[in-house]
C-alpha cells in the first residue's frame with residue numbers, strides 16, 4: 001500500500017547512508033566504538049551520568065527491572081494505555097503487573113490518584129509511560145514514590161527530548177528506557193537505551209546486556225583482555241555498530257525534528273479545535289512534549305473502523321494508540337480485571353485514533369488531513 005500520507009516516516013538522508021557505509025568499511029559490526037560514542041552522546045543529551053545501549057526498548061525495560069532485583073511476588077504499577085512491552089517486561093521477571101487507569105479522557109497518562117489507591121505491601125515500583133511524548137505529572141509521582149519508597153522506571157519510548165524544567169524525561173526516576181524502533185522520534189530500526197545516574201544499576205545493566213560476561217568481544221578484539229568470566233545471568237541484548245551509527249546521525253536532528261512535530265501539532269489543533277465530533281487530548285497539556293503522536297478521540301457515536309477505512313481511501317494512514325493491555329486475550333486470561341476498574345483506559349481504547357505525525361510532513365499535508373476529517377464527520 002502506497003500511502004499519500006503515512007502515519008510516520010523516516011527522516012533519513014545522505015548522512016545516515018554515509019554513516020552506515022563507513023561502519024561497513026571499518027569491518028566491525030557488533031558493539032564497539034560507535035556504540036560507545038552513541039552512549040556517551042546520548043547520556044550528554046539527556047543529562048544522565050550513564051547510558052547503556054541495547055537491542056530494543058523492551059530489552060531496556062527488562063534489564064531495568066532485573067537490575068532492581070524485581071522478583072516473583074513483587075507488584076509493579078503499570079498503565080494499560082501503553083504498548084504491551086511496558087507490561088510484558090514485568091512478567092519477564094515473574095512479578096505481577098497491577099493496572100492503573102489513565103488520568104482522564106483528556107490526559108491518557110497514568111492517574112496519580114489511582115496509583116496511590118493501588119499501592120499494597122507488595123508494590124515495588126511504578127512504570128511511567130509519557131504517552132505520545134507528553135510528560136506525566138512527575139512531581140506528584142515522585143512525591144508518592146518517596147512516601148512509599150517505590151522505584152520509578154520511565155518508559156520513555158515516546159519521550160526522547162521531552163523536558164521537565166532543566167531535566168529530561170528518562171532521568172526523573174531510577175532508570176529511563178528509550179526505544180529506537182522505526183517509528184520513534186529517533187529511529188534506528190531496532191534499538192534502545194537505558195539511562196541512570198546510579199552507577200551500580202548501570203554496571204548491572206551493562207553486564208546483563210552481554211551474557212553477564214566480564215569482558216566484551218570488542219575488548220578482546222583490541223587485545224585489552226584475552227579471557228572472560230560469567231558473573232551474572234545475562235542475555236544477548238547488544239546494539240550493533242550500524243544501529244549506533246544511525247543513532248548518532250538521528251540524535252543530531254532530534255531537537256529540530258521535535259520542533260517540526262510541535263509546529264505540525266499546532267496546525268492540527270488550530271484546524272480541528274471546535275469540530276464537534278472529536279476532542280483533542282493533551283490540547284492544553286501543562287507540561288512539555290516531544291510530540292511523538294497526534295491522538296484524537298472520536299465521539300462515541302462515530303464508527304472508528306469505518307472512519308479509519310475512509311481515511312485510508314484518501315491515502316491517509318491512521319492507527320490506534322492503544323488497545324488497552326488488560327483487554328488482550330493473554331492478559332484477560334491471566335490478569336482478569338473487575339468490570340469498571342479501568343474506565344478511562346477502556347473508553348480511550350475504543351475511541352482513540354492517531355493521525356499522521358512526522359517531521360517530513362508539510363503544513364499542506366496536515367491541512368489535507370484536517371479537511372478530510374471534517375468532510376467525514378463535520
Ligand SMILES: Cc1ncc(COP(=O)(O)O)c(C=O)c1O
Pocket residue numbers: 056057058059082083085086129155157158178179180181190191192
Ligand atoms: C510505550 C512503548 N514502550 C515500549 C516499547 C518497546 O520498544 P521496542 O519496540 O524498541 O522494544 C515501545 C515501542 O513500540 C513503546 O511504544
